[in-house]
Amino acid sequence: MTTSRYSMPAEWAAHDATWLSWPHKEASWPGKFEPVPDVFAAMAAALCRYEAVHINVLDDEMERSICRLLDVREIASEERARISFHRIPTNDAWCRDHGPNFVFRDVGTKREKVIVNWEFNAWGGKYEPYDDDNSVPEKVAALRGCDLVLPGMVLEGGAIDVNGSGLLLTTEACLLNPNRNPSLTRQQIEQNLKTYLGIEQVLWLKDGIAGDDTDGHVDDMARFVNENTVVIAVEENPDDENYAPLQENYRLLQDFTCSDGSRLDVLTLPMPDPVYYENERLPASYANFYIANRQVLVPIYRCSNDRVALDILQGCFPDREIVGIDCTDLIWGLGAIHCVTHEEPSLL
Numbered sequence: 461m462t463t464s465r466y467s468m469p470a471e472w473a474a475h476d477a478t479w480l481s482w483p484h485k486e487a488s489w490p491g492k493f494e495p496v497p498d499v500f501a502a503m504a505a506a507l508c509r510y511e512a513v514h515i516n517v518l519d520d521e522m523e524r525s526i527c528r529l530l531d532v533r534e535i536a537s538e539e540r541a542r543i544s545f546h547r548i549p550t551n552d553a554w555c556r557d558h559g560p561n562f563v564f565r566d567v568g569t570k571r572e573k574v575i576v577n578w579e580f581n582a583w584g585g586k587y588e589p590y591d592d593d594n595s596v597p598e599k600v601a602a603l604r605g606c607d608l609v610l611p612g613m614v615l616e617g618g619a620i621d622v623n624g625s626g627l628l629l630t631t632e633a634c635l636l637n638p639n640r641n642p643s644l645t646r647q648q649i650e651q652n653l654k655t656y657l658g659i660e661q662v663l664w665l666k667d668g669i670a671g672d673d674t675d676g677h678v679d680d681m682a683r684f685v686n687e688n689t690v691v692i693a694v695e696e697n698p699d700d701e702n703y704a705p706l707q708e709n710y711r712l713l714q715d716f717t718c719s720d721g722s723r724l725d726v727l728t729l730p731m732p733d734p735v736y737y738e739n740e741r742l743p744a745s746y747a748n749f750y751i752a753n754r755q756v757l758v759p760i761y762r763c764s765n766d767r768v769a770l771d772i773l774q775g776c777f778p779d780r781e782i783v784g785i786d787c788t789d790l791i792w793g794l795g796a797i798h799c800v801t802h803e804e805p806s807l808l
Contacts, residue, residue: 465566466576466609467658470624470684471751472777474806477512478752479560480504481596481800482522483553488793492737495789500553501529503757503797506783508535508542510753514804516548516555516596548599549592554795556679557583557616558593559802560600563657565609573807574607575600576656578615583674584639604804613652614640618677618799620653623684626660627718628653633667633676663716667705669693671743671794679798680745682709685776689725693747701741702731727776730768732761737792744787748796749773752803756780759787759796 483500486493504526507513517523523545530540550558561576577597582590601608621629634640635649644652653659668676682692692710695702713726735744746769749758756777760766766784774782787796 463567465658466563466574466656467566468561468563468622468624469805470622470687471803472686473624474808475511475753475803476806477514477804478507478750479514479516479555479600479802479804481516481548481550481553481555481559482518482526483793483800484518484522484550485552488552489789492789492792496793497525498529499785499787499790500800501526501533502785503801504543505530505533505535506755506757506785507752508539510755511542513543515543515545516550517545518549519547546600546603548596548603550596551582551590551593552587553793554593554618554799555596555802556618556795556799557674558590558596559617560597560604560804561617561802562606562804563609564805564807565607571807572607573805574609575604577601577608577610578613580616581614581640583616584637586673609656611652611656613644613649616674616677617802618674618679618795620657621678621683622657622659623687625687626658627663627684627687628657628659628661629663629665629678629682629684629690631665631668631676631678634674634678637675639675661719663713665709665712667708669706669743669745670701671741673743673794677799679748680743681706681747682713683747683749685727685773688722689727689776691727691729691747691772691776693731693745694728695731700731700734706731727772729772730765732765732769733763735761735788735791742791743794744791745796746773748798750797750801751777751780754780755783757783757785757797757801759791760784761788761791762786
């Protein structure tokens with residue numbers, strides 16, 4: 461019997477496309493929804509320069525409203541042609557967490573692209589309904605002609621980050637939270653990650669950042685930028701509530717030893733000035749960037765550390781354009797660029 465082997469490419473590997481789910485749930489940005497679609501339009505306009513952009517929409521009216529936002533940006537016709545719309549209903553816009561997790565499956569000498577259909581329960585049942593979001597991977601698989609693989613485990617895309625060579629970053633606060641997979645042990649969760657994503661080692665960090673309603677998604681604080689290098693957000697102000705947890709995670713990354721005995725290169729990103737809306741601390745972080753084919757889209761927050769973070773990431777990705785996108789309004793929904801994007805890797 462031939463064994464199937466799965467592997468998840470790193471985000472910097474070549475993409476066929478980026479997937480977005482267009483925002484429409486005003487309750488996710490209470491009192492401040494109006495500027496949010498334009499932030500999505502800015503992302504789509506940047507991404508379509510170098511890759512296809514697939515946008516999940518509810519209906520014709522939503523598609524027309526998006527087209528109006530794109531029209532004012534004067535996108536070149538050949539780039540605009542890379543944007544397509546799909547009638548795939550969603551409850552919310554966080555495509556990183558409910559979208560399709562494309563991986564490669566090797567069976568003998570044959571390699572194919574499939575979708576691992578993790579269960580989505582709205583971050584531990586926090587926001588209902590979520591049935592449309594949970595159905596997105598199935599609908600995308602039918603659209604793209606991909607097989608679905610069913611691990612039977614709850615997992616959001618923002619909870620993990622991979623280097624494409626066997627390492628995966630995550631947090632205990634999220635993956636071991638009983639509101640996700642109460643019947644699974646830590647070892648069973650690790651085994652599922654190894655089986656369906658081709659992981660050899662899991663790097664367990666601790667808590668996430670303040671204001672994060674996902675119970676500590678790793679994509680708000682620590683990310684691979686190449687096979688051997690991780691950037692981690694570090695708060696320098698000892699009086700800030702992010703100081704202690706981020707310092708602890710920084711130490712864990714510095715101490716981690718790979719199976720071959722090597723250590724990771726660990727670089728630090730600053731945190732932006734604290735962002736508040738209606739007296740609520742928001743999970744603003746530069747680590748929530750998205751690596752596209754020839755660009756890196758980076759959230760910025762109208763503060764002095766924006767430039768510092770952009771320069772650090774330019775050093776990490778010298779062959780990619782660094783595109784800062786103002787996420788001061790978007791972050792009121794408790795997520796930024798990486799939270800709303802999902803890559804579809806190219807089957808090379």
